[in-house]
Amino acid sequence: MRRAAFVLLTATALAGCAASGRPQPASAPAADAAPVFDRDPYPSTYHAPAVERVALVGATVLTATGEEIANGTVLMEGGKIAAVGASLAVPDGYRTIDARGKWVTPGVIDAHSHLGAWAQPESVDAHNDVNEMTDPNTALVWVEHSVWPQDPGFDAAREAGVTTMMILPGSGNLFGGRTVTLKNVPSVTMQGMKFPGAPYGLKIACGENPKRVYGGKGRSPATRMGNVAGYRKAWIDAQDYARRRDKWEASGRTGEAPKRDLQLETLAGVLKGEILVQNHCYRADEMANMIDVSREFGFKIRTFHHANEAYKIAPLLEKEDICVATWASWWGYKMEVFDAIEENAALVHAAGGCAIIHSDDPIVIQRLNQEAAAALSAAWRAGIRINKADAIRWFTANPAKALGIADRVGTIEPGKNADVVLWSHDPFSIYARAERVWIDGGIVFDRADVRYRRHSDFLLGQPGEKR
């Protein structure tokens, strides 16, 4: 299950790690060797929940590969999807679940969450660890070090079918820091939730937030042109840093190793294609500027987040293969989101692009299916032809692509991880509730069984415990 964690800067470390196929434990460098970066110093300790062999029989299955299968069967075995199809025979040894009248989808994936980093109770300052607004470039911070696994928001999201989330730092800075991708399993440690082998992301923010935060402090950036100058300056430093590291590597590590710099390591990781750019950017013109910045310095933008004006440049985003993670209903809370429309995701989809419905919110994460349904019905109202079998991708397969984990999760296909939701109704119906949720073939939520509710220690002994 675990693949070799990605290398940050040194090929040597990759070889050492790939051989074991496991994340490299933090270890002291040999006395005669130059210091080698540990590319995975906070490795995942995730273990799949107890795995069962399960056959879901009779459901309508949205595979997120474009199929809607009536009277479908899904077989899960060894933590993987073993088979999916209409009226499949169930082999011996499977526990059969009668899913007639119900719907089955891949586990819900949220491409934009702050759970854990801005934990409930969110009104408590001590729980707000999401925005390190002390410098416009905090590429050095890793949001995983802010994640509190006891956030009751994780439980609520799991009860709504969310199996995987990318947690991002906030958008107050030009460079907010590294993202982390988590599996939504109860855990006492962040490491116990960490999606093994998922690539890191770098949060970059456009527009009003950084210029407001730092302009308000009387320092740069105070304008959008200041924002772009800030990105460019940082990428110039990152190129220089990567060059010095590469030169030292190429020389057989002779002489003094360049001093590690956490900020530049992350930026250099982007330049090497190992860290995915997750860019908070609302306006069409600013997205176009960011695409030019990425060309100037030779990196790829994986996803524009929020991107409420993506519909104005949908063909460009399709051509650049940049995903768009957005809402249907949010608009008007500031100028850069004044032109948001409900059909944003649908227009990106219609142009052939990668559309994602995301949450950015502990309430919305519990109903990404409904937010997608609002976007879908807005599309129908506008005469845009999209069916449910495709729209399901907006909160499953497409966020998996944005997070760099599409080879493992996001669809119901043989060989994929068995992250599956059994819904009481059509997931695009307002009445649909997740009845059971599996992660890697193990059940993590069963609405009929109270043992699967409210794992958070925080709620123990509190009024909400027995709700």
Add this chain to the structure above:
Amino acid sequence: MIRLLAAALALAAAPAAAETVAITGGRVVTMGPAGEMERGTVVIRDGRIVAVGADIAVPADAKTVDATGKIVTPGLVATGTALGLIEVRSVETTDDRGTAATDFSAAFDAGYGLNPDSLLIPVARLGGITRAITTPAYKDRSDRELLFAGQAAAVALDGRAMLMKRGVAMVLDMGDAGAERAGGARAAELVALRALFAEVRDYKARRAAYDRGKTRDYTLSRADMDALIPVVEGRMPLLVSVNRAADIRDALALGREERLKLILESASEGWRVAGEIAAAGVPVLLTPVENTPASFEMLGATLTNAARLAAAGVIIAIEGNGNHREREMRYNAGNAAANGLDRKAALAAITINPARIFGLADRIGSLEAGKEGDVVIWDGDPLDTLARPTAIFIRGEAQPMTSRATELRDRYLSAIPPSANGETP
């Protein structure tokens, strides 16, 4: 030319609703005593509903709107919103929800400064919302914190003069926010409120003396005391935002002792004291999707709050997600239904119940002869995301089915190649 101009003037001067409309063939959900009818007719004349029923003759002069296969409901009524008072949240000049003025709080009146051209109004309306309770919000400064946010107003969302009724409730925060305003403790607010209400009663009995300067000094300004007289007389409801079960009990006790008419808002832990709320005859406005323990006063927040309050006999109204996201109100009602609330009760919670709670049930909230002509025709279940209104009438007038957002959509839609995948249902 002159004749044309005269005709145009006459058109402009006449009430836009001076016509007869008959909505026929739809499944009519009246939310009134007539209940539901599989195929019903609603007749609107001169802006008012004149007939609703299964066997209604369509008047000869009526413009007929065929609703066959569709669902016909009253216009939805939004609560907990500031429609008409806000445009862009981060642009202060477009936010008229509250004041940082130094000499009044209770006197602040959301019935002034309303903007019927607000771009939020068509967006909310396309969610089936035809009326709203526009509610003031606190605009605190650190050196001056208000007890009362001011008075809410009932408004219509047809782009004409908005104000329906002024002073439909006095708005007050209790719990965490109220305590902070009163000096940092819940007890401080409870003491301050009792003292203020006593002052208002004193002032009410001695207004002439007050004018002659022959009363003791009062804490509040004259405008605030005038505004609070209908509250202490139990005529204007005190709309109290409160969440913790213990705070709800404190609010109920305050209402009982001061003989106030209360409405509770938010009430995250209302389910824990539902019987007491019901016994006090106090209605509750709530956002049922707010189920996270967002503060220490909301530790008991749950998706089942709406269902449990209704089961205990509390009259509930369901709120939207605030101003720009008001259109999600019906989805919130759908979520309450998905979590145990009867579907008809969920629809009542966004139509007749808010009308009743704010004293407007003689005018709006149901499809009944004599009420104002607010009707929505839906292509499916009004609580469901996949359904949309196909026609909306307010005060008898058909509303445009567009907003600035749909105009933006249409401007850019043509640049998108037609999609190959999928089918339109």
